[in-house]
Amino acid sequence: MIPVQGFAGARIAILGLGRSGLAAARSLRAGGAEPVCWDDNPAARAAAETEDFAIADLSRPGAFDDIASLIVSPGIPHLYPAPNPIVAAALRAGVPVDNDIGLFFRSWATGQWDEFDVMPRVVAVTGSNGKSTTSALIHHILREAGKPTQLAGNIGRGVLDLDPARDGEVVVLELSSYQTDLARALTPDIAVFTNLSPDHLDRHGGMGGYFAAKRRLFSEGGPDRAVIGVDEDEGLFLAGQMAQTPADDRVIRISVARKLAGPGWNVFARKGFLSEYRKGRQAASIDLRSITGLPGAHNHQNACAAYAVCRALGLAPRVIEAALRSYPGLPHRSQVIAEAGGVTFVNDSKATNVDSAARALAAFPRIRWICGGLEKEGGLQALNAHAGNVAKAYVIGREAAAFAMQLDVEAEICTTMARAVERAMADARPGDTVLLAPAAASFDQYDNFEQRGEDFTAQVRARLADEAGE
Template sequence: MTTAPDNHIAISSNRPVAVMGLARSGLATIRALKRGGSDVIAWDDNADRRAEAEALGANIRDLLETDFTEVESLILAPGIPLTHPAPHPVVVKAEAANTEVIGDIELLYRAQPAARHVGITGTNGKSTTTALIGHILNQQAEAGKHVQVGGNIGMPVLDFNLPEPRDPVVLELSSYQLDLTRNAVFSIACLLNVTPDHLDRHGDMEGYIAAKKRIFRRGAMPQDAVIGIDSAPTVTIASELEKAGHWRVTRISSEGRVEGGVYVLNGVLYDDIDGLDEAVCDLMPIETLPGRHNWQNAAAAYACCKRLGLDAETIATGLASFPGLAHRQQIVARYKRISFVNDSKATNADAASKALGSYPRIFWIAGGKAKDGGLSGLEGLMDRVRHAYLIGDAANDFGAWCEGKCAYTICKTMDKAVAEATALAVNERKESVVLLSPACASFDQFDSFEHRGDVFAATVTSVIRTRQQMMEAQQ
């Protein structure tokens, strides 16, 4: 039996609340609002989702035909355009009636502003960092009893139990979600990095950075900022916050020493927050945190947990026992001297560069629905790639890019790519990696990056089984 969450969202108004977009977070919003006694009107273009919402007690109505002067708030799903490339017509209608447009993160904050809201954002690494913090807190008995983790990862936030004052609530926040906050304040606000992404939804790089900076909304009490300084925009943001005087800024890096911060050198994590510059732990043996980018994630998680009051030993123990996240450099199988790594979450070149920089001998599966810039920026990593296997819509264009940089085969399909990569990798005399790190969106051939990663893992299992059966038959 599933226990309903102990939460409700009480709106101090008799006017109805509109919910636009009825995927998981939208349905969770309806449940919480109904428990709080609100009238809810809701819409989604998907008929099955409308039926689910109606079963929860929502009134199903096309919001384009709604009089928003009689609506308290529009709760918008983060995947629906707020400003770019053009506001959704329902957003235009709500704003014309001076109806606020917010998201579920804002509702959670309003329900319990006294909780310790820990927000993590950044172009890359936010899911791993969020999961790391949650894992570390859950290893620590007292904190673990109360910590809840969600947002852009895992459970929709309005399916949380309503937190008590001072309970930690750890939230992965996309730029879309931050755009839908109005008053939400984060006790600890963590910005990992900023590189170009989602520019179609923010207009340009300036708009994207502005969305990320919403995590640093100033509250009444002093707040902690944890900022990765390995990207140029974040260096500037750290300096701006420090000059503002309200924030206690902790800088983190995986590329060099940081006075007064947390950093990783040669795989060893150092804590100089209190000026002691102490070596905390060696990250190199932690298989679930490979590569410099994961060292940054570990440094960020360490800094956030330290600001939450945990000691270095407790945090180090949590880092060492981290089980990892699916689709993020996840080892899904080993065969002979080959590790098969699912990095399907790498949907752009910058994300793929992290995995490509983590292994010395790579049989690389890439491609899908290309993003702006394609594989630009990966040139310096091609000496690690033994052979590239190109799939999806981008296969031919990626093949042209690979000319003169690495050997490649245009495979188009995952089945062919995995089979051919395995056939070549098995002849390597040293440890090698068959790496799915597509540098592309998944929607040309798959429902999502998760679906793509699952297909990769299943295909790997099938290919290994077939090879083993062939070897047994030959004996």
């Protein structure tokens, strides 16, 4: 646990008592503050009461009269599409609003660090797609290199649940736009921007607000180094704003769309080869094509970002390459779950938007595509340009027929995962990939994308076992 600094003796309100909210309450109490908790869900309030936290209805008049700050959980809107009424009441009362990420950055460093030989550092990763894999990959490389490291944020543990820093430790944080948008302190040593595509637009008031939320990771605290994907206009703009000169190696540009030239520090992947260039000269190269845990151009972008971070942390290319080859991949993200009869089965349930699904479709040569679910804003037309490798689509979800009508490939309405897996396996031939890449949210049929991926995995394994007579 990281005790929160700066609030000793103060009453701090906490809105939302999920994982991050309860962790914030514990850390505030450990730092000498008095947490005052509220959640609309009675079960969440009851769970907080079992830990002896004070419960107070923050919607009542005068609730913020003696409150020093309000800590808000990520899922609660503070501006768009409309502020939560309790957040609005706090702002009208002049009470500062923050989240657990802001508390972490103000509390991570302590006086004990004076005894360390090497200062701990924080790597923070944001972007629309690939941030989970990039974060996990950096963490994996550091562990394989024997470096002390922890992984937290939008993946793994909550930031305030981390253990106190060790000498030379590197903490890797995955941060969503919901987390970066509100945090009052954002001071990573290395900040990573993977890419940008439309997502969460209602929460941020459009693409401009969405990009602004991501950009805060770079503008609020000024990281020592910035690793920036420049395959979209927003990334190009951000890299240009962060660099003082064309040769400024505090900015490492990454790409999977083109070779990056110029006098700066560049890492890019083309035709399956990762290349590092510094001052216009090649410094290293890695063949990514045989690394099973990182299939496709989208994972090659993740590899470029992780490689750049680890080079900035002082690791040698050969050390990074060895760790890349041992990376097992993350569940639900281009995860190979089985191979049988020449057919590969891949669980990419995390591909919940059009852009991430398009990246998955580009990663395999002949695809039996399981897709569908709760459609997001913008429709599916952009996917059709990336469906050249799709032999057939098998559509799930409550609105499967409407989803299928937007696809320019042969599509079968299956509705359920069980039916989709059955039909895809019946049609599959050696060399095919049965790919779950829904391009939609899961909430019409599942609690979350993990549950959807687990269902796909269970259905595939059960049918393979039946075919094997087990």
